[in-house]
Amino acid sequence: MWGTLLFISGQEIIFALLIALLLFGSREIPKLARTFGKGMKEFKRATDDIKREFEDSTPEVMEDIKDIKNNLTKDATKIKKNLTRDADDIVKGVKKNMDIN
Helix, strand or coil: CHHHHHHCCHHHHHHHHHHHHHHHHHHHHHHHHHHHHHHHHHHHHHHHHHHHHHHHHHHHHHHHHHHHHHHHHHHHHHHHHHHHHHHHHHHHHHHHHHHHC
16 A cells, blocks of 8 residues: 555655654654644545535525526527517518518
């Protein structure tokens, strides 16, 4: 598992741990690990909050989309009826003019 972690080999992980040990000392590494763990926990909590907020707002957005769809369908039906009526009136007028001439 460690060899495939972020495409880093085992030797590279050992090297990074040795560098950390030299830079921070054996007493600071547990503190750094604890701080890193707390940071990751906070990041996960923030990510979960964002997911939860998105999931909570999804039904409202879907309801808005449904309303928009219904309004567009009603408007399209009205336009279709008006166009059909106008086209029928034009056809009647053309036929009437053809019968007169």
